[in-house]
Amino acid sequence: MQKIKDSKIIIIGGGGIGCGIAYSLCQEGETDVLLLEKNDALAAETTSQGAGLVGQLRNNFHRAALAKWSVRIFSELEKSAIKKPGWMQVGSIRVALTEEQANKFEKLKSIAKDAEINVDWITNQEAKKKWPLFDFSSAKGVLWCDSDGYLSPPKLTESYASEAMMLGAKFETGILVEEIISSNGKITGVKTNKGTICCDILINAAGAHAWHISKMAGLDLPIFPVRHEYFISIEMENIHPLLPTMRIPEASLYLRASNNSLLLGGWEPDSVYTDPKNFKNGEKPPVIKDDLNVMKWFKDQLKIIYPKNKIIQNKKVYKGWPTFVPDGRFIVGPTKKLQGYIMAGGCNAHGISGSAGIGKHVVDSIFSKEKSEYLDSLSPDRFLSIDNSNREQEIKESQKIYENYYN
Ligand SMILES: Cc1cc2nc3c(=O)[nH]c(=O)nc-3n(C[C@H](O)[C@H](O)[C@H](O)COP(=O)(O)OP(=O)(O)OC[C@H]3O[C@@H](n4cnc5c(N)ncnc54)[C@H](O)[C@@H]3O)c2cc1C
Incomplete structure (x- = not known):
């Protein structure tokens, strides 16, 4: 097999969120993007099971605006894309x-x-x-x-991917990211089952495996899959x-x-949760x-x-196993702990409806000079700065978010 070409930006995960980010980057003119998916097809895990409801009534202005942005993109894709999201x-x-x-x-x-x-x-x-x-x-x-x-989550993923590919992004399936490589506190690439690939920016959109990928980067984030x-x-x-x-x-x-x-x-x-410690990177959740x-x-x-x-x-x-976090909010954006590492996880079971808005926020987190307070508030660092975090407590809080979803 030919060596996969190095890219400026690598996205790990070909679900609705990873593909939405690839699409959003390309829309902003950033096409040196490579998406890696371990399965032989996109949308093969959580996204394949989504109900596809898209709701914009949210409990704060910025979250509502994020959902509204998604709706705008879904309408555009339905109108103009070759593959429609339904x-x-x-x-x-x-x-x-x-x-x-x-x-x-x-x-x-x-x-x-x-x-x-x-x-x-x-x-x-x-x-x-x-x-x-x-x-x-x-x-x-x-x-x-x-x-x-509402829409079809697998069709939305295909729609994002085909639009991004037409603009120049590369998608590789059957590639398992096994290790993250960094030097002097900065991302330099990933080791995969098919060799090493270099990059400057690495985006973690690995769904139920977002915890594993973060761990590889040295970050222990409270991301818990809840059935x-x-x-x-x-x-x-x-x-x-x-x-x-x-x-x-x-x-x-x-x-x-x-x-x-x-x-x-x-x-x-x-609710029923599974601790990501109980399954490995590369293995499916239970x-x-x-x-x-x-x-x-x-x-x-x-x-x-x-x-x-x-x-x-x-x-x-x-x-499926959508991931929940103790405060019920997305984990999106860079961390001060490792330059070039960007999170796009903690979907809290609204990752499909949020996908285009998350994509926009990831783009802003990389390229925008002035980051909004809202974007800052989604940073993974909000969890990494907590001393003596209590895992059991974090799991309980994440389950509570699930059980009281509409509150
Ligand atoms: C039953 C159900 C109903 C839902 N209903 C809705 C709804 O109505 N509306 C809504 O907005 N959301 C809904 N959701 C939530 C939604 O499905 C998720 O938020 C969304 O699919 C998450 O997308 P993702 O891309 O983060 O994860 P995934 O789709 O799981 O994608 C992550 C990808 O990363 C890949 N990956 C992981 N590790 C590696 C690695 N090491 N190397 C390479 N690739 C890797 C995986 O193979 C996977 O394909 C529902 C979820 C479920 C289970």
């Missing part, structure tokens, strides 16, 4: 079952307004018109965001792809149409068996708007 801008419904939750929605609405994202209250009858299958009579408030939607699942039902009447996405925070549920079936997922109260009790719990939770919930039959369960 972006369906069908809008989203968010249902409050108590006054307290409706008050929280009011805050989300005001943040969205500041970020110039159109969000309105709709009546229960209007919600019923948008999703006729469900009964919204017990809702204490329903928010509507017309620019939200997440949803199911797609057999075909049901009155379900079609143009229905909006939906979130019911108090029931810990999200849903959307998947063709003529229901896609139903959520955040169960007893195999997940379909947890049918959790699927039943999702259906039980849906009863409040769908009393006929018992008729829903699963066709297929999707599952």
